[in-house]
Amino acid sequence: MTTTRKLQNSDFAQVFADIATLLKARGDSVFKTRAYSRAADAIGNLQFDLAEVDEAKLRSIPGFGDAIVSKVQELAETGSLNYFDKLKAEMPSGILEITQVPGIGPKTAMNAAVQLGIDSREALEASIESGEFESLPRISKKVAQNILRHLKSRISQGDRIPIGDVLPEAERVMQALQEAVPEIRNLTYAGSLRRHRETIGDVDMLCSADDPEAMMEAFTSLPAVRDVMSKGQTKSMVVMDSGLQFDLRVVADDAFAATLLYFTGSKEHGIRLRDRANKRGLSLNEYGAKSIETDEIEEFSSEEAIYQRLDLPYIPPEIREDSGEIYAAEHDELPQLITVEDVRGDLHSHTDWTDGRFPMEEMVEAAKEAGFEYLAITDHSKSAVVASGLSVERLVEHNETVRALDKEVKGIHLLTGSEMDILTDGSMDYPDDALDELDVVLGSIHSSMDQDRKTMTARIITAMENENLDIVAHLTTRLIGKRAPVDLDFDAICRAAVDTGTLLEINASTHRLDLKDTHIRRAIDLGVLFSIGTDSHRIHQFADVHYGVGMARRGWCTSGRVVNTLPYTAFIKFISTPKADRYAFIENYDHKP
Numbered sequence: 001m002t003t004t005r006k007l008q009n010s011d012f013a014q015v016f017a018d019i020a021t022l023l024k025a026r027g028d029s030v031f032k033t034r035a036y037s038r039a040a041d042a043i044g045n046l047q048f049d050l051a052e053v054d055e056a057k058l059r060s061i062p063g064f065g066d067a068i069v070s071k072v073q074e075l076a077e078t079g080s081l082n083y084f085d086k087l088k089a090e091m092p093s094g095i096l097e098i099t100q101v102p103g104i105g106p107k108t109a110m111n112a113a114v115q116l117g118i119d120s121r122e123a124l125e126a127s128i129e130s131g132e133f134e135s136l137p138r139i140s141k142k143v144a145q146n147i148l149r150h151l152k153s154r155i156s157q158g159d160r161i162p163i164g165d166v167l168p169e170a171e172r173v174m175q176a177l178q179e180a181v182p183e184i185r186n187l188t189y190a191g192s193l194r195r196h197r198e199t200i201g202d203v204d205m206l207c208s209a210d211d212p213e214a215m216m217e218a219f220t221s222l223p224a225v226r227d228v229m230s231k232g233q234t235k236s237m238v239v240m241d242s243g244l245q246f247d248l249r250v251v252a253d254d255a256f257a258a259t260l261l262y263f264t265g266s267k268e269h270g271i272r273l274r275d276r277a278n279k280r281g282l283s284l285n286e287y288g289a290k291s292i293e294t295d296e297i298e299e300f301s302s303e304e305a306i307y308q309r310l311d312l313p314y315i316p317p318e319i320r321e322d323s324g325e326i327y328a329a330e331h332d333e334l335p336q337l338i339t340v341e342d343v344r345g346d347l348h349s350h351t352d353w354t355d356g357r358f359p360m361e362e363m364v365e366a367a368k369e370a371g372f373e374y375l376a377i378t379d380h381s382k383s384a385v386v387a388s389g390l391s392v393e394r395l396v397e398h399n400e401t402v403r404a405l406d407k408e409v410k411g412i413h414l415l416t417g418s419e420m421d422i423l424t425d426g427s428m429d430y431p432d433d434a435l436d437e438l439d440v441v442l443g444s445i446h447s448s449m450d451q452d453r454k455t456m457t458a459r460i461i462t463a464m465e466n467e468n469l470d471i472v473a474h475l476t477t478r479l480i481g482k483r484a485p486v487d488l489d490f491d492a493i494c495r496a497a498v499d500t501g502t503l504l505e506i507n508a509s510t511h512r513l514d515l516k517d518t519h520i521r522r523a524i525d526l527g528v529l530f531s532i533g534t535d536s537h538r539i540h541q542f543a544d545v546h547y548g549v550g551m552a553r554r555g556w557c558t559s560g561r562v563v564n565t566l567p568y569t570a571f572i573k574f575i576s577t578p579k580a581d582r583y584a585f586i587e588n589y590d591h592k593p
């Protein structure tokens with residue numbers, strides 16, 4: 001039985017992309033495969049329905065020659081394509097399914113099918129687990145294990161990869177490109193990575209260069225490239241050994257700002273901007289900006305200039321999600337988002353006294369190197385047995401050591417602290433007189449994470465009612481792609497935070513990012529104040545504070561809501577204030593330098 005449904009543009013694009021994949025797997029010429037991947041790309045940018053237009057209109061689409069036009073017509077009329085069906089029939093089955101797995105390009109898929117008979121995700125998984133998969137060309141153990149990781153994590157997070165894994169790799173790729181082609185200009189990443197989303201589908205990079213084809217050659221032959229999905233004159237797509245997909249587009253200098261705006265997205269934000277541009281006689285698209293009336297290119301030196309042309313102030317990438325930012329911009333109500341430079345202290349760190357990996361001295365030195373003006377050393381409390389939590393006696397020693405080190409070390413102030421377990425009933429893991437001695441007390445859920453919503457909410461609120469608990473750390477305890485958040489009534493907890501003068505932590509650890517963007521935005525509506533903590537267990541992790549700042553920015557957070565943006569002396573005043581008066585302290589603090 002066939003149902004006659006009108007094909008969408010994305011259906012046509014998918015067929016052509018699949019044809020390109022199959023031809024590539026078969027080893028056909030670049031020219032032939034490129035025609036199909038170009039057509040698929042072009043379709044993605046159309047403003048009209050392919051199924052509804054005549055042949056003349058089809059021929060006017062860039063890259064649409066006879067072969068493509070007749071295939072579009074056949075598809076539109078019959079709902080299928082003989083050429084595609086035949087091609088699929090003569091190729092090993094499973095190629096299209098397997099190339100969906102991050103890290104598997106057409107050539108690898110073909111080798112896997114021909115040499116090992118792999119025709120599905122399941123077969124692929126089994127072959128990697130048996131070690132057989134590593135017999136294929138260019139497949140090392142590491143590569144195979146990465147692919148396996150993607151296969152296994154697919155259920156929990158789709159094919160998306162945590163930003164903490166993506167950003168360092170993107171920076172390495174940019175550096176390698178810079179070295180390979182020193183004349184490269186404007187090299188930057190766009191897309192979800194620039195918007196600082198917590199997980200990333202693929203990395204969209206842009207640059208300008210005098211010789212785009214040489215640029216494409218350099219990009220597709222980087223040592224870290226495992227598979228070239230497509231290689232065009234100004235755009236290529238590759239899969240790295242890590243399994244991450246990267247796109248690189250070469251853009252004329254004059255069009256760069258408009259193209260950067262387009263590819264930064266989000267798609268929904270872009271659509272709103274295009275509408276707004278149209279009303280002002282300007283057409284914005286992937287290739288740049290031009291006057292609708294005269295077709296003349298309008299050049300913009302920066303994204304700021306484009307927003308200005310649209311009668312808007314600059315909107316930072318992190319909030320380009322079509323969640324009210326254009327309205328806010330129009331009404332001059334955009335928040336001044338917090339920046340990494342605003343953060344002066346770190347209030348969450350661990351040393352080898354508990355589960356940290358480095359001695360206190362080395363952590364302190366690293367925090368100083370990272371530019372922090374003050375650091376709270378918050379090792380685990382006694383119930384955190386797996387993390388070798390400190391007994392009350394050891395805590396006293398810990399305090400003495402921190403204070404002695406503080407006297408010794410120049411250039412950074414140290415604060416005593418604890419990341420204390422909130423016990424199952426909401427009580428503290430240390431007696432009040434021990435907590436009283438500490439400068440900063442974080443409270444965390446590390447046990448009984450499966451409590452029901454009511455119990456968990458009451459547990460956290462009970463803990464917040466304790467005068468000694470300054471900050472609730474990583475509230476939901478989720479681990480990105482690995483552990484679901486606990487069940488709790490977020491609004492009730494925010495209200496209790498405000499009522500009790502407790503802070504909620506924005507945990508910057510790349511595994512956590514907890515609170516996340518939507519939490520932060522909601523909490524701000526409810527009046528909550530925050531701290532940002534790196535939760536560093538290793539020296540290099542202090543540098544990860546920007547991941548927390550990215551979440552905060554996505555949550556529309558200003559520096560005035562984050563207490564560790566205070567200079568040291570002001571922070572000490574703040575933390576010495578009774579909890580009930582702390583929110584008022586921040587409200588009355590003059591944040592302007």
Ligand code: DGT
Pocket residue numbers: 044045190191192193197199200201202203204262263264265266267268270271
């Ligand atoms: P991802 O890769 O899933 O993490 O998310 P993005 O936002 O990076 O999305 P991606 O890679 O599909 O596309 C990059 C940007 O290109 C996207 O943020 C906005 C722009 N873009 C892509 N497709 C379209 C489209 O159909 N219309 C418009 N207006 N923009 C698009």
Ligand code: CA
Pocket residue numbers: 191192193201202203204
């Ligand atoms: Ca992307």
Ligand code: CA
Pocket residue numbers: 191202203204247
């Ligand atoms: Ca992309």
Ligand code: ZN
Pocket residue numbers: 419444446473474
């Ligand atoms: Zn913790």
